Amino acid sequence: MTVPTITLNDGLQIPQFGLGVWQVSTDDIEPAVGKALEVGYRHIDTAAMYGNEEGVGRAIAQSGIARDELWVTTKLNNNAHGFEESQQALKDSLGKLGLDHVDLYLIHWPLPARNDYVDTWKGLVELQKQGLTRSIGVSNFQPDHLDAIIAATGVTPSVNQVEIHPTFTQTALVAKHQELGVHTEAWSPLGQAEDLRNETVTQLADKLGKTPAQVILRWHLQKGYIVFPKSVTPSRIEENFQIFDFELTGDDVAAIDALDEGNRIGPDPDQFN
Template sequence: MSNNIQSTTTLHNGVKMPWLGLGVFKVEDGAEVVNSVKAALEAGYRSIDTAAIYGNEEGVGQAIAESAVPREELFITTKVWNSNQGYEATLAAFDKSMEKLGLDYLDLYLIHWPLPSQGKFVETWKALEQLYKDGRVRAIGVSNFKVHHLEEVIANSEVVPMVNQVEYHPRFNQRELHDFCKKHSIQLEAWSPLMQGGLLDEPALVEIAKKYDKSPAQIIIRWDIQTGVVTIPKSTKPHRIAENADVFDFELSQEDMDKINTLNKDQRMFADPDEFDKV
């Protein structure tokens, strides 16, 4: 299925997306994010995930510009923030993100949260559809959308989302959502796959890690990929960035996959998308 760091899944519109990427949530703009992205690219990563609200699009863009990796080999994602939902506001926010990133086109643009209290995500989605039709972005999707949010988008759209990026880790494996996404050919993508380090001392994962001579983090990342979930672990340390990518030289047995699946407790670390309304 995936045998190297640049292995890809194919989205329903034919665009290829790497199984593994670097997330830069809470990575400071300037030297920290520039160095993190450069370390990832040097380690072989080709997918970088940022967002307008992270405040580091300029640093991501600088790292890309200073890298020797050809633009066409990269897969760059950013997201429209809640305060910019709505058709015209989203188009303007996209232009601003592109200016900060210094890019001519984007690989994936996501609605960051459904923000149901505002009731604008369908209108926002229509702006993404327009950007897609205009060829300014190669793929469009959503983030933190539950099944009923996706159903509303699909019922009122011409383009089915290609990606849904959500909180996903062994304690919260979102089985129902994953099944729905598979049914509609929407690629599930995991943010906070390591539960912000909260799973690294989990005895079952420590035991499995010893068996494969890997770290618990590597076991989780491999579990993501074998489950068919794109994953974007965050780190600012070059050795950790490289370690997170060293997951393509082994395969978890079905028995070990099943053991990891039993860790699910439907336990969110972060806000429920039906309740999150921060703008």
């Protein structure tokens, strides 16, 4: 199956679907990434904070897949904010990944009380100029954070990776992304499995002969989001990839849109420091 791509505001094409590896252990990381690459995934999303960049790198090396066929994202750790600190942090991540560049580097959290995310963004701009990352973006940024870094540098993030799932749709933030030309990446796309039990979702799954997870992931794709569910179970990794052979109707998408109830599961970016 061919994974659709999205053209970012810097002209690069990112696979719209990939594998997330948050909370994947050292023991599980290589087999999980290896299985995903075998199935056909070509986009892996990791982070320094996850502590599994080495395993991701080993799985990539063992796969034999050409580097230019893969999209690898990692993220700056919260203890490495600042212009100078960000320079070394990406070099450290590249060493662990065994790569000479990543495709996308993100500021993981804005940490607004520290008020250093603008200098940190300037560091990522420099890293992109050096070729250590092809594209740069942010994660968990709110509209005012986005406005601040763009005003300071004239450089708009290619993506903002934020919590989005059917019961937490972040409509206003997504509208801000569209206004700025920032693409939306969705973390916790299944609501940490809570949204899988929603009656609307299960009824759609029964109607379509798909699983609730496949229905929600298809909703993300049709909303135009970049999405990367996490799993370490080989059958689930394969199942999650089987979402390119069906479509939701406009009414189906609207029914899932209507499930929003402000159900934030992760930290509030305005408060998390």
